[in-house]
Amino acid sequence: MFKDASVAEIELALQDAWKAFHIYRKLSLKQRADFMRMVAKEIEAIGDELLQVAAEETHLPEARLRSERTRTMFQLTSYGEACERGDWLEARIDTAIPDKNPPKPDLRKMLVPLGPVIVFGAANFPFAYSTAGGDTACAFAAGCPVIVKAHPAHARTSELVAQAIHKAVKAVGLPAGVFSHLHGVSFEVGKALVEHPYTKAVGFTGSFNGGKQLFDWANQRKQPIPVFAEMSSINPVFLLPGKMKQSASETAKLYAGSITLGVGQFCTNPGLIIGIDNDDLQTFSDTLAGEIVKASPGMMLNTGIFKNYVERRANALSQEEVATVAVSATDPQLEEGAPTIASVTAPVFMQNPILHQEVFGPYSLIVKCRDIAEMQEVATHLEGQLTATLMATEEDILQHESLVEEVKNICGRFILNGVPTGVEVCLSMQHGGPFPATTDSRFTSVGADGIKRFARPVAFQNWSNELLPAELKNENPLQIWRVVNNERSRSGI
Template structure:
């Protein structure tokens, strides 16, 4: 057995033993743990900021903003489990007088799955990595977490992992509650997913990477869920009246969104769909002007830059694609300027290769001759994280079929905005139909992400003292109670 196999076995065995204890830890102790993780990360101070900047080329303002988001996520999950209703504790009381058969006492709640393997993301070294949303939501749900660090920022990952380990020790939790493997190859990830102690996987990354993990998990003797966010081109549909009234404003917003962070966001608007209507020529003129006046930005790793160059060049190689505008680039710099290309709707529909994501500051403008063609373009798309509609208020009811078609393709539908900037809140849905995510029923952002790593269990006719605290009548938290077939939400004092 190799040293790597020994390391994986050890961390997974520790996680399995820790699960026996951690799953029974009180909600208060889990919330304290999450808050302590945030405190330990903040204590890393400038060392963490400087390490992220060095490893990723990200500007300081972006890194500090992401640090704030990371700690905020941990706090939000702590607040969630303090409040308590997330576990959906439901009490359906018995009715011994019911005819022809007595009704049993049945009580249900959500319980943790077990050790969860999390794959850190490359483009978010803090908020979607070692202490990111996957880790926070899995820990909040009562699951030990083992993180496979991303090779693009190994020192950052190690610093955060040490901070979490300090919080584990400070809170008196089993050491196996959190584990970290900092390996730059694929082998450790494969071993972690296939290990019999692993009960679920969280992943943010490419379609190829996500589907490889889904395949591994499905081939196990006991298949496990993989919650993978795998990419999106986030179509933006611009209707006639909006294009005519606000073409310059829409163009400015789109270019800024496409170029944000060198286009290294999973919500980057990589596809713009509109028609040759009254405002079209003004929109193209404004779009070209905005792009040409926009400077490039540096990508966070050489591998991402290499893939962007390869995929964008492949897009430009298709004869039906025309480069509409390209941003400025300083001589000798490694900055990547934004690019907008264009293609006709008929060519786009006929060539599925044009539907592929180009991860970076790139967007493809699809030009439609009429509404029928616009609808056909939308129907040709696969699942997306987001979709955006620019429309006047009077246009929306006139385009119900189109709006319904767009809704079928996405997890978040925006009106008159840009998809970059994902709010971390209870109502957020960051996921979508395949291939944007492996399971469109769940989100990877916001407190709803906890639902990925728990499962429902019903207890029938159990003595109260043997029930989980959440299902006992003396539980002070809010629960659902069913009496005489009437469902109410109440707080038992």
Template sequence: MPYPDASLEAIDTICNNAWMAFHEFRLMSLKRRADFMRAIARRLDNADAALLKTAMEETHLPEARLRSEKTRTVFQLTSYAAACERGAWLDARIDTTHTDKNTVIPDLRKTLTPLGPVVVFGASNFPFAYSTAGGDTACAFAAGCPVIVKGHPAHAATSQMVADIILEAARETNMPEHVFAHVHGSSFEVGKALVEHPRVKAVGFTGSFAGGKQLWDWANARPEPIPVFSEMGSINPVFLFPEKLKNATKEIAEMYAASVTTSVGQFCTNPGLIVGVESKELDQFIELLGEGIAQTPPAAMLHPGIAKAYAEKRQTALSQQSVTEVAESRNTSEGAQGIATIATAPASAFLSNPVLHQEVFGPYSIVVRCADLTEMHLLVLKLEGQLTASLMATEQDILHNPALVESIKNIAGRFIMNGVPTGVTVALSMQHGGPFPATTDSRFSAVGADGIKRFARPVCYQGWPDSLLPDELKNANPLGIWRTVNDVLTREAIQ
């Protein structure tokens, strides 16, 4: 069923209503926010087969993958709710009044306060975990911010069904009216109107570089610029160090054949670049990787737009000078859209051609062959910011190449040793972000409860009486949270 684009008048009303809801929601206790998030999780967990059936029809993703993603989304909601209630994300800091060198230092107390209404753009490749009730929405609710979701048009019906679940949970837990809103829109005008509305105070986005950069530009052109937390893609380079490759050629090839092709390569952490040093082991690795790719049948991609973009970018990459196709899906079938592909090129071609640095979103990867580790280091220094960087290396490989290892670390948010970048664990220690152009702000994570901090800002209270302070800053510590008091981390009350 097609959904009409929201009108500019409707968007104006929705944003103004969210602003009114903000003044009530921001004052609600951490427990009440957490209870709301848990209510969403329960309802999503209990959603009937119709939701999965709709998602399967709209995304072409298999039921097992969607069930797993729905379970992950429920976990995100409940784990972020628990983190919200624990209050550590508030980063409460207290310096009580004292005299230093005959100077009276005032009582200073700092906490985080919510920004205001947040617009979340649903992701095409994760209809649950990065969309309507996904991580951005959960983090914004935990921070005390109303949310306006623009559902992704590629799974509009799924998004609407999840939106209805959130609205039901809001009523169940007596949340402020308009704490959540959902709009449809396939035109740029809808997104632009949302980002430019003066009542919107932050944006969360997962998608393409072009889309995320446009939102960032709109937000920064406002009379009052606002933060945009865009995760915009990455080629997630993998570096094959000589000793490790010599010891585990077949194992690494099998590992990466699976990583490149899982879910038709439609992950932002897909390994789109593999870098090694010319050797017989690298030749063998390329051959084995190609065999694994050839055995992977092509499959339908998320929607025709992604399939078309993949086919065009794949062809563009393969047509570049000095690029050779190694293998592609051998068993083609009518209607298949995502043809798994491995290519190879010398480092000189990669270094001189920016086209080869661009993400080909789908089951594609290129193996770049370096003359030696010095050329590999030169390649690293030319790479853009990434979500992840992976090292296939022994401890000796690492110890013998400290400068190279440090340079690789400097371009990525998640630094992986002897593993694959695909598969992002929801945990407090996870970092899902990286230097531009992977994201618009590498200081924050889009996965894990640390993501709550994206939608809050620090406020320092100076000289306030205890009775008027927010609970997290009061002497008695009624929330029982961890706080830094006079440079000591403690849960104790201030006497």
């Protein structure tokens, strides 16, 4: 339905974005926030048509889409509020000490926007991680124009949301280049967008191969740029012995729900469960198997994701000494993912890198360890993850400190006695982790701290108060929190 963007269209979008950047970055924090609130309002105004189109394209149920639309609007409004509060600017002021030897200059530092940001829409979240999703909201809050490359799997949905953003741009009187929307199935479109000299950052949620390719293109430029890619994660869960003695069956039922939630199509799906091979783990495994057998297959987001699940699942199950523990008793129809649990011993797991790869769908692998020492050894063999979970008593935590530290070192969000699925939008959320979960573990893609991805620090030395940005003026006209001479304050100087 939609043609790939041409070289001329890409060039025009970046030229317009670059021109708009020099206007948009000078807007006040309140003006940016008002624009973001208008985007949310225009998305809501689309009404049920947006839900209907998204359901046709993604096979997602209406209730899930309605909830995700609400989340998307909340991200826009809450990040707008955070933009206006100004904490993310990290305003720092150290006033001059002229009689110091040598004299200390007046220094004032804050974050400023990077420039045009390319956002690649995600397949599994047509609203919250796509056209007007978290990356777009963060870039707008930072003062950056956005060019979205729509995900081909929900191109019509993306087009509807893009129209809403265009309406918001016009309603608040911004230059049209603040937002552009392009289509592209070919890798060449993405490559051209990333390599363009006016592109200053990239936001991506998707596969490891896709994110890594964008990262490589960005770093091969004459002037490399940051790529904030959320990629592959199997989100390991460690079942500690004390907790298993207390509640093996209850934990298994909890995890059956998490593994099959949304047909397993979440980046935080628990794809790996590590426990000590004993009667308690057998109880856990038997209970989990019983729940999975009862679970129904579900329609996957699109043909590509379905084929990928079938192939990766089959490859994992075919590996030497991997046993199938349970599969849904209901035969899957075309493009439905069958819930599946497998198991393997720790030594085999550690020696087979194929078993460490993400199987995107309702699948999880149980790794059977001889003891706590082998469980810790498994942790050392794992790559970076978005999340890691301990199912443990307080005594378990205190007794196995080295294991706890080992697991903490591989993840961005460290969970105790819960499930990784479900990512709360709030300032304390960390949705990011060591490579290959993301390309930069220092940042989050969920929560208003994500705004900082699209900004850089600039220090102003010896500038007069009249010439300083409002955020750094003596009188603090915006009433934002600043650190003045090492003390946090909203007062003037």
